[in-house]
Amino acid sequence: MSDHEPSSSMRTPMGRVRHLGAAHAGTKHFWHQRLTSVALVPLTIGAVILVLSLMGRNHAAVVQILGSTAVAIGLLLFVLVSAYHMWLGMQVIIEDYVHDELPKIAMLMGNTFFSCAVALTAVFAILKLSFGL
Amino acid sequence: MAEAKTSAKNRPLSPHLQIYRPTMTMMMSIVHRVTGAALYVGTLLLLWWLIxxxxxxxxxxxxxxxxxxxxxxxxxxGYTWAMIQHMLGGIRHLIWDTGRGLGPVEREWLTMATLVGSVGLTVIVWFIAYLMGGFR
Structure with missing residues (x-):
């Protein structure tokens, strides 16, 4: 229990014992969702046109274009910002629909694992295309 | 503890989707969430292609x-459309975040614009990709 809790506090006795309150991070999730969404507008337009324009081309041409510096940097930005944005978004969906504690925590963990795996795999593939290892 | 859990489940719930008349803004709000979730899964296709x-x-x-x-x-x-629909829906949300476009006429107009825009832009983007040498 906090020692600067006034005796006239509006907190319930159970609330005092649990000692949970505002996490002081209330707007961070909202703000990062907006921040990434603004960044994703030009990145998405570029990525969609790039990927579609490569459809039907042979492997050598695709590797050459994806591995070129400007395209690789743009694509890296797109996948990293996308992975963060979708991690934030899926977290909201899970919190809206999954109310039981254990499945909720399991799914939030799964969301983090999946989003990190997507980001890392895409980054690895793009770097491999660039450096030709 | 078990008793507390049961009584929590029996609490009256506030009205949900089924009692409201469907409106365009409501439907497109659902579409925004569905396209977001679909794009989440769709990253697997992008990954497959990249790997x-x-x-x-x-x-x-x-x-x-x-x-x-x-x-x-x-x-x-479908992936292209979902991407563009989610992007335009997101732009609409960014406009709403500034406090603009929330009036009864503007919000309906904005919402229709995202749907018409996403279908139109999907066709245009595929055409641009074709002009750039894709799909041949």
């Missing part, structure tokens, strides 16, 4: 074959 390209010609031939089937093409077209 295959990085792995070599044989692996790339596999993903290329799939994307050239009718199903593959439909998925790719």
């Amino acid at each position: 295959a390209a990085a792995a070599g010609p044989n692996a790339y031939a596999g993903v290329q074959w799939f994307l050239e089937t009718v199903i593959g093409r439909l998925i790719l077209f």
Whole structure:
């Protein structure tokens, strides 16, 4: 229990014992969702046109274009910002629909694992295309 | 403890989806969430394509074959539309975040614009990709 809790506090006795309150991070999730969404507008337009324009081309041409510096940097930005944005978004969906504690925590963990795996795999593939290892 | 849990489940709930008349803004709000979730899963297709390209010609031939089937093409077209719809829906939310476009006429107009815009832009983007040498 906090020692600067006034005796006239509006907190319930159970609330005092649990000692949970505002996490002081209330707007961070909202703000990062907006921040990434603004960044994703030009990145998405570029990525969609790039990927579609490569459809039907042979492997050598695709590797050459994806591995070129400007395209690789743009694509890296797109996948990293996308992975963060979708991690934030899926977290909201899970919190809206999954109310039981254990499945909720399991799914939030799964969301983090999946989003990190997507980001890392895409980054690895793009770097491999660039450096030709 | 078990008793507390049961009584929590029996609490009256506030009215939900089924009692409201469906409106355009409501439907497109749902579409925004559904497209977001679909794009989340859709990253697996993008990953498959990227890994295959990085792995070599044989692996790339596999993903290329799939994307050239009718199903593959439909998925790719749906993926493009979902991406653009979610982007335009997001822009609409950014406009709403500034406090603009929330009036009864503007919000309906904005919402219709995202739907018409996403279908139109999907066709335009595929056409641009074709002009840039894609799909041949």
